Amino acid sequence: MLLSIDAHLRQRELRREDLYQRSRRLRRLAQATMTRLHFDPTSGTAELAEIRRALGELSDWLRREGRGDEPMASDALQEAVEAVLLGAIVAGTALPGPNELGVEPEPYLLGLGDVVGEVRRLVLDRLSRDDVAGAETQLLLMERLTQALLRFDTTRAIVQLKPKQDTARMLLERTRGEVVMARFLARARPDGGAGGSR
Numbered sequence: 436m437l438l439s440i441d442a443h444l445r446q447r448e449l450r451r452e453d454l455y456q457r458s459r460r461l462r463r464l465a466q467a468t469m470t471r472l473h474f475d476p477t478s479g480t481a482e483l484a485e486i487r488r489a490l491g492e493l494s495d496w497l498r499r500e501g502r503g504d505e506p507m508a509s510d511a512l513q514e515a516v517e518a519v520l521l522g523a524i525v526a527g528t529a530l531p532g533p534n535e536l537g538v539e540p541e542p543y544l545l546g547l548g549d550v551v552g553e554v555r556r557l558v559l560d561r562l563s564r565d566d567v568a569g570a571e572t573q574l575l576l577m578e579r580l581t582q583a584l585l586r587f588d589t590t591r592a593i594v595q596l597k598p599k600q601d602t603a604r605m606l607l608e609r610t611r612g613e614v615v616m617a618r619f620l621a622r623a624r625p626d627g628g629a630g631g632s633r
Contacts, residue, residue, distance in 0.1 A: 454504055457496070458511035461489045465518035473556060476525035483522040490515040491537035512538060516546025521553045524576065541594040544587060548599025551580050555610050562617050574614050581607045
């Protein structure tokens with residue numbers, strides 16, 4: 436009996452180490468890909484495909500073998516979702532849902548909350564290039580994402596969504612103010628705000 440218990444614990448340790456390594460690789464790939472997408476929206480195709488593959492595999496592994504250890508992979512899953520959503524946004528394609536990505540709704544919602552901040556970066560990039568119209572387009576997307584996120588009301592015991600909702604709401608209000616100010620300044624310029632993107 437004691438030997439079987441010891442074997443069980445050792446197997447559990449090995450599974451947790453495997454999970455840690457899988458999660459670490461996925462998280463690092465997601466972070467690097469998001470950084471790359473901000474510098475070059477046309478890049479990252481291969482990386483995004485790899486993220487989607489690894490995301491589905493990790494989610495499936497958790498359902499089959501990782502029961503009880505899901506929190507170890509939470510950050511990796513939500514960052515992978517965030518990267519895939521950002522990839523769709525910069526490519527101008529429809530956002531995939533949790534079923535398409537093979538993930539549970541909880542990490543999907545957390546990733547959705549985080550991608551609001553990534554869209555804010557897109558807005559600020561447009562503003563830095565005097566592309567107020569482009570910034571307004573991205574702001575509308577921020578609003579839609581935030582509204583979608585705010586639809587959900589659930590206990591923190593299921594998913595820590597409230598902090599993501601609060602942050603998204605705050606970022607939206609701040610970004611809206613910045614876009615309004617940029618629009619005002621553009622109209623006040625002698626050229627009548629004919630800057631546009633460069």
